[in-house]
Amino acid sequence: MATNKRLLRDIRLGINTLLLHKLRSSLTMLGIVFGVGSVVAMLAIGEGASQEALEHIRKLGSRNIIIRALKPADENQQELKHSVMSVYGLHYADEQRISESSPHIKRTIPAKIFNKTVRSGGNALEARVVGTIPDWFEFLHNKLIAGRTITQKDMEQQHPICILSEDIARPLLAQQHSIGAHIKIGNDYFEVVGIVASSASSTGGVESPSQPRDIYIPLTVCKKYFGDRIQKRVTGSRELSKVELHQIIAEVSDDSLVESTAVALNALLSYHHPKHDYEVSVPLSLLQQAEATKRTFTIVLGSIAGISLIVGGIGIMNIMLASVTERTREIGIRRAIGARKKDIIRQFLIETIVLSMTGGILGIGFGVLVPLLVEQWTDMPTVIPVYAIWLSLGISVLVGVIFGMYPARKAASLNPIEALRHE
Amino acid sequence: MSDNIVVQLQDICKTYHMGGETIHALQNVSLSFQQGSFWAILGHSGSGKSTLLNVLGCLDVVNSGSYILDGIDVSQLDDEALSDIRLRKLGFIFQSFNLINQLTVQENIALPLYYLGWDADESAERAAEIAHVVGLEGRLGHRPSQLSGGQQQRVAIARALANNPSIILADEPTGNLDSATGHAIMDLLFSLHDQGTTILMVTHTPEVAERIPNAVMMKDGQVDNITTNRIEKAGTFNGH
Numbered sequence: 001m002a003t004n005k006r007l008l009r010d011i012r013l014g015i016n017t018l019l020l021h022k023l024r025s026s027l028t029m030l031g032i033v034f035g036v037g038s039v040v041a042m043l044a045i046g047e048g049a050s051q052e053a054l055e056h057i058r059k060l061g062s063r064n065i066i067i068r069a070l071k072p073a074d075e076n077q078q079e080l081k082h083s084v085m086s087v088y089g090l091h092y093a094d095e096q097r098i099s100e101s102s103p104h105i106k107r108t109i110p111a112k113i114f115n116k117t118v119r120s121g122g123n124a125l126e127a128r129v130v131g132t133i134p135d136w137f138e139f140l141h142n143k144l145i146a147g148r149t150i151t152q153k154d155m156e157q158q159h160p161i162c163i164l165s166e167d168i169a170r171p172l173l174a175q176q177h178s179i180g181a182h183i184k185i186g187n188d189y190f191e192v193v194g195i196v197a198s199s200a201s202s203t204g205g206v207e208s209p210s211q212p213r214d215i216y217i218p219l220t221v222c223k224k225y226f227g228d229r230i231q232k233r234v235t236g237s238r239e240l241s242k243v244e245l246h247q248i249i250a251e252v253s254d255d256s257l258v259e260s261t262a263v264a265l266n267a268l269l270s271y272h273h274p275k276h277d278y279e280v281s282v283p284l285s286l287l288q289q290a291e292a293t294k295r296t297f298t299i300v301l302g303s304i305a306g307i308s309l310i311v312g313g314i315g316i317m318n319i320m321l322a323s324v325t326e327r328t329r330e331i332g333i334r335r336a337i338g339a340r341k342k343d344i345i346r347q348f349l350i351e352t353i354v355l356s357m358t359g360g361i362l363g364i365g366f367g368v369l370v371p372l373l374v375e376q377w378t379d380m381p382t383v384i385p386v387y388a389i390w391l392s393l394g395i396s397v398l399v400g401v402i403f404g405m406y407p408a409r410k411a412a413s414l415n416p417i418e419a420l421r422h423e
Numbered sequence: 424m425s426d427n428i429v430v431q432l433q434d435i436c437k438t439y440h441m442g443g444e445t446i447h448a449l450q451n452v453s454l455s456f457q458q459g460s461f462w463a464i465l466g467h468s469g470s471g472k473s474t475l476l477n478v479l480g481c482l483d484v485v486n487s488g489s490y491i492l493d494g495i496d497v498s499q500l501d502d503e504a505l506s507d508i509r510l511r512k513l514g515f516i517f518q519s520f521n522l523i524n525q526l527t528v529q530e531n532i533a534l535p536l537y538y539l540g541w542d543a544d545e546s547a548e549r550a551a552e553i554a555h556v557v558g559l560e561g562r563l564g565h566r567p568s569q570l571s572g573g574q575q576q577r578v579a580i581a582r583a584l585a586n587n588p589s590i591i592l593a594d595e596p597t598g599n600l601d602s603a604t605g606h607a608i609m610d611l612l613f614s615l616h617d618q619g620t621t622i623l624m625v626t627h628t629p630e631v632a633e634r635i636p637n638a639v640m641m642k643d644g645q646v647d648n649i650t651t652n653r654i655e656k657a658g659t660f661n662g663h
């Protein structure tokens with residue numbers, strides 16, 4: 001209790017001494033400000049990257065392997081002009097092969113995914129149509145707002161029904177009672193049987209199972225009404241393609257098997273797809289990408305931080321050495337009165353730590369600002385973790401101790417008689 | 424009689440080496456001072472007065488000899504223990520006041536109490552009390568630079584008194600003051616002496632030295648002459 005009071009008194013005294021030379025003190029702090037600022041920015045960007053990756057994984061499922069149809073690049077160029085139908089993508093048979101390839105694959109979820117114009121009354125909208133199976137909805141973390149999702153019965157009966165995402169339902173069915181309404185997808189009428197909430201936003205780069213403007217229909221219905229041919233208008237000319245399946249999600253029984261299973265699936269598919277018109281992606285590997293991003297920033301900002309902190313620390317040491325020389329007489333007086341060497345060390349160390357910690361606190365402010373700007377200018381998300389604040393304060397104290405120790409010891413080791421004689 | 428001795432120096436030697444030359448600042452100095460006595464330390468410049476005072480004040484270590492202070496053999500102590508002796512048993516007054524200008528008068532006076540670990544309220548109270556004794560009421564919040572030389576020396580005296588020391592050591596305390604102010608400071612020291620404080624004081628000024636009952640005359644680092652009870656006690660307060 002008493003020692004706390006004493007420490008507060010010493011800190012106040014240290015602040016007063018530093019306030020005697022305001023400009024000098026603030027210039028001295030700059031290095032620490034930038035150093036600590038870089039530490040905070042580094043951690044904020046790194047944390048943002050890994051949280052984004054975790055968010056992806058949450059949406060895509062950590063045990064899932066996503067296999068997507070890919071239009072081969074060379075074929076694309078050759079046949080563009082002639083409007084010949086390009087055939088690529090995953091086959092219905094692939095799903096079978098995948099699910100039988102390994103006992104670790106719990107299930108597979110196929111999907112046909114393409115864009116279509118949907119109409120209702122006078123409204124027309126471009127939407128992403130997903131033809132899939134009931135299991136799909138287990139991957140959708142979006143809430144069911146009304147009605148129901150696709151059932152096994154829908155698959156068998158092959159009635160034209162659909163489930164809309166909220167962002168489609170609102171503008172399309174503005175006035176009408178949504179469930180039971182009929183909308184036109186392409187040239188066919190579908191009955192709306194359910195509405196699900198829309199995802200907040202698309203997850204940058206990666207195609208997620210849920211997007212804001214989705215329409216879900218049973219895969220069997222999809223085959224029956226739209227077949228495998230897709231027509232796409234590209235500025236005047238038409239692009240025709242034949243794709244059986246656009247995507248297959250393979251769920252593995254355990255996190256630890258995801259990587260190896262993905263490798264095996266890749267090998268399996270490359271045998272059946274010599275054109276390599278597919279892509280295997282593992283959400284879990286996004287975490288590794290995030291780690292890589294994080295590492296880059298850690299190296300860049302870490303170097304800046306390290307250099308700034310060392311330069312800042314040396315600056316502080318320099319000022320404190322000057323201060324010791326200036327205050328030689330004061331030190332002599334204190335020693336004559338009975339201050340021990342460690343009392344002198346304590347006094348100068350506290351002063352240095354007050355200086356470096358003030359720099360650290362300003363640096364935290366600076367470090368909070370930088371990620372905000374980064375977020376403004378790039379689409380990189382940033383999150384400032386609470387431990388970054390404590391770490392920064394810890395680093396500032398450490399810099400104060402390391403670079404303050406030498407001046408403080410020098411002050412303490414002065415000969416009292418000579419110090420008293422000092423002008 | 425002998426159990427009243429507060430300082431006992433025996434064969435103290437202190438030498439300095441300056442570029443091959445050895446300076447005998449103190450040579451076989453043996454002295455003893457009684458509790459409550461007031462001594463002038465006199466001698467020409469360079470005779471070793473300040474060196475003697477620094478040794479007495481535990482600021483300097485000697486080459487040989489023993490020094491018993493208040494029953495403690497301080498010649499055997501390390502730096503930390505010597506600091507503690509200074510803190511608990513000694514009070515210093517310097518020619519050039521040696522106050523810390525960043526601190527207020529009150530904080531200067533309370534400085535020894537800070538190192539003794541007193542809490543802020545207690546030491547503020549004690550500082551005010553001593554300020555009253557030395558005639559500095561109303562100046563507690565000032566900075567030393569805002570005070571006259573005489574007032575600054577009073578602050579220094581108050582600081583020397585704060586820890587209730589066994590001995591006050593003063594090195595030419597009136598040296599930077601005009602004679603009237605110097606006499607006022609001496610009056611203050613005499614009143615402390617009357618209350619039983621032991622005072623050892625280096626001085627060059629004959630009028631000041633004349634008022635002090637006992638004197639050690641130093642010459643070339645040696646004790647040249649010791650005179651005790653030179654003055655009738657009554658004479659000390661001439662005209663007061």
Ligand SMILES: Nc1ncnc2c1ncn2[C@@H]1O[C@H](COP(=O)(O)OP(=O)(O)OP(=O)(O)O)[C@@H](O)[C@H]1O
Binds near residue numbers: 440448469472473
């Ligand atoms: N740090 C030192 N290094 C070398 N010689 C010193 C040192 N301090 C004192 N001396 C020498 O020791 C001798 C005694 O010095 P001291 O300061 O005790 O004299 P003094 O009697 O106080 O003189 P003054 O009246 O001028 O103050 C002198 O010859 C001085 O030069």
Ligand SMILES: [Mg+2]
Binds near residue numbers: 472473474
């Ligand atoms: Mg001297």
